[in-house]
Amino acid sequence: MVQRKTKKKKAQLPFRLNILFFIVFLLFSVLVLQLGVVQILNGEEFQEEIDKTVKENTEIPVPRGRMYDRNHNLIVGNKPLYSITYTPAKGVTAEKRLKVAEKLSRFISMPKEDGEYGVTERNKKEYWYLNHTEEAKNLLSDKEVEKMDTSKEYNTILKRIKKDKIDGFTDKQLEVMAIKKEMDQAMTLTPHVIKNENVTPEEFAKVSEHLDMLDGINATTDWDRVKPYGKTFSNFIGSITSQSQGILAEKENYYLSRGYKRNDRVGKSGLEEQYESLLRGRKEKIQYTTNNDGKVIDSEVVVEGQRGKDLVLTVNMKLQKKVNKILREELKAGIQKYPYKNRYMNDALAVVMNPQTGELLAVAGQHYNRETNEFEKAGLKALYAAHEPGSAIKGATVLSGYESGVIDIGTTFYDAPIKIAGTPEKSSYSQLGLINDVNALKRSSNVYMFYIAMRMGGDFNYERNESLNFDPSAFQEIRNYFSQFGLGVSTGVDFPYESVGYEGPNPKAGNLLDFAIGQYDTYTTLQLAQYVSTIANDGYRVQPHFLKSVRTPVPHEEDLGPVYKSVNTQVLNKITMEDKYLNRVQEGFRRVYQEVHGTAYSHFADKPYNPAGKTGTAENDIYEDGKKIMEAENHTLVGYAPYNKPEVAFAVVVPQAGVVLNQHPTSKNIGERILDSYFELKKENKSE
Known part of the structure; x- marks a missing residue:
């Protein structure tokens, strides 16, 4: 019996073990199956997660x-x-940037301005915070921290850092702050310049040798x-x-x-x-x-x-340099010859362009600084400083008269002083007698232009010392004609800014007469250059360009x-005036330069390049403390050459010259020398 019991126990033990082994087998099978699923189905996904890169x-x-x-x-x-x-990597902390800045400061020095490194009080507080983090955090209570987000917590701590904590930093510490200040401005994976001015070869070499210890730093070229x-x-x-x-x-x-x-x-x-x-x-x-x-x-x-x-x-730098020199020398000569009368003459401006293409060959200006007694470049004034041009615009006035029908070729007026009731007498620089349209340009008759203005204003029967019949719309009519030449409107120059001048605000009869002789609205030197180019170019107004x-x-x-x-010639408009009228004005301009009694004859009569153009003088009253102390003049000159096939046009403006006409013709001297220089350079280029 004992033996049977023993056998029975022996028979039961393997069975239990088998059950246990079977359970273990099932568990291992499930584990292997799961591993298989992970390895086969999701293995690549999980491996990518492990090895994830961006x-x-x-x-x-x-x-x-x-x-x-x-x-x-x-x-x-x-x-x-x-x-x-x-170039910062993702997630770089302020502490890491500071450590890099400290290392970098061993190899480079940061520039100083007025003995300072340009660090702010906040930069100093941030530096102190990073070096005394525990002490800084104790500036807030636990209750305060619970109510704040991270940003507010940080900014509150900075506010509570007392001034005595950030006093007494050494130059080296300030330099580290300056480096970190630049590093803080860098965006992730975007290079930011820490220093690119006066980096010495030694600094460049030292940084290059230690790039392995300067995370994100690079020595390159800018x-x-x-x-x-x-x-x-x-x-x-x-x-x-x-x-x-x-x-x-x-x-x-x-x-x-x-x-x-x-x-x-x-x-x-x-x-x-x-x-x-x-x-x-x-x-x-x-x-x-x-x-x-x-x-x-x-x-x-x-x-x-x-x-x-x-x-x-389009600019010719040789001509540009010559024009600057001419302006400087002639402005200086005018000031020195009449130091008292010319005490307000500080600028001389010039524009030289190709009238057929609009190419700007030289744009220059000189300003005399009376405090330093030195000349300064003022070329931009040719684009944004507007002045009354005087008689230089009389070509546009005569053409307006033709087109409006108030005069025709050969129309004559008697040049004698004009007197309108209740206004001062107006006249030309001398009494010219009976004069026609073309000689009115040649001799620069103001009175002839007054008759055009009066007729355009509605009065064809002027009587001395009587009132005029006057229609104020004549101002806009003349401005519409003038705009076809570029006067009072944008020239279209390829530059960020230009002025279009100033329109006089008081449309009364006397001002219309002043308008007709260029002593009311104002224009820039560039506008005057485009205007004379339009006349030279048979009425085609082209866009000036650099x-x-x-x-x-x-x-x-x-x-x-x-x-x-390539930039092609851009024609902005063709003036709506008959060619015969334009030819008449061109002839008047030729006589100004080439015939006896022409207002520029003494400067251009013997020139081989066949020039034409128009002079201008506009009166300016100078006031000090509300009192008129003297009369000054804007001296202007526009011109082009050769007359029969123009290749160069120019405009010159010398504002507020204090001398009377022809005492010192600064603008004429400048214009003469500009054309001489242009054709001399042209000759040199041909011989090279």
Whole structure:
């Protein structure tokens, strides 16, 4: 019996073990099955999660396009600079940036301004906070912390840091703050310049040698604009923002919508601004691969960078330099000859252009600073400073008279003083007697223009010392005619800003007479150049422009690439006046320069280049403390040559010259020398 019981127990033990083994087998089977599911079905997904990386793109700025004059002389180029940049990875903490800044400060020095590094009180508090975190956090109670989010907590702590905590920092500590201040402005995976001005070769070499310990720091090259002609034409070239300025705040939305980054350098004035889209170039696009820790593990150039397109301008830099010199010398001569009378004569302005194409060959201005006794460039005034031009616009007045039907070819008036009831007497510079239309231009008769104005105003029967029948709409009628020449309207020049002048506000009869002789509305020097060009160009008003062509950049810096775009002549309008009338005014302009008694005869009569044009003098009253102290004059001159086939036109304005007509004809001297210089340079170019 005992034996049977033993056997029975032996028989039961394997059965139980089998059940146990079976259960274990099932568990292992389920585990293996689950592992299979994980490995086979979800393995790749989980492995990707483990090895997860992120690919992100960043763009590297490229040098801007260059600018050349019409003869392919370099006006604006790029100068390479050493540059220290910082490109932060994702999730870099302020503490890590500070450590990098401390290391970087061992190899570079930051620039000082007035003995300061440009750090703010907040920068100092942030620096103290990072170095005294526990002490800083104790400035808040636990209850206060519970009620605040992280941002408010941080800012409250900074506010509570007392001034004595941030006093006494060493220069080295301030330098670290200055470096970190720049690093804090950097955006993820976007290079930000820490220093690119006056980086020495030693600094560049030291940083390059220690890049392995400077996370995110790179030693590379940046660029700056260089102008071989110095200040000549520099105001028209304009300027660009610095790396620290980035895009212009007032145009932020405009630039961001066009793919710019906030720290991109852009043109902020002049032609740099006007042609920003061409000069900016195509950024180099780099794709960075980062792991879960935010570290960059790979990079690849996906779009090759290309510097901006090159611009060939219409300006002739040799002529530009000569015109600047002429303005300076003649302005100085006028001031020195009549120092008291000319004490308000501070500017001389000139525009030289091709009347057939609108190409601006030279635009210049000189300003005499009476405090420093030095001359300063003032070329932009030719585009935005408007003055009464005087008789220079009488060609437009005569053509208005023809077109309105109040005069015709050969119409004569007797040039004697005009007296309208209740107004001062008005006259020409001398009594010219019976005079016709063409000689009225030649001898610059004011009275002839007064008759045109009176008739356009509705009075064909002038009687001395009687009132006029007057229709104020004559002002707008004359302005409509003048606008066809570019007077009182935009010239269309390719520049960020130009003035259209000023319209006199009081439409009374006496002012209409002044309007007819250029002593009421005001115009810029550029408008006067477009006006005389329209007359020279047989009535076609063309758009003045600085850009001649755009070139595709090529690798060799000294070479110009193929033409990307050429700027064609843009005709804005053809004046609505018969050719016979225009021919008559052209003849009058020729007589001004080439016949005895012409108001510019003494300067141009013997010139071989067959010039034509018109002089102008407008009276200006000078007031001090509300009292009139003297009369000054705007001296103007417009002209073109050759008369039969014009290739150059110009306008000169010398505002507030205090001398009477012909005592010192500054504008005529300038105009004569400008035309002489143009044709001399033309001759030189042919002989080369």
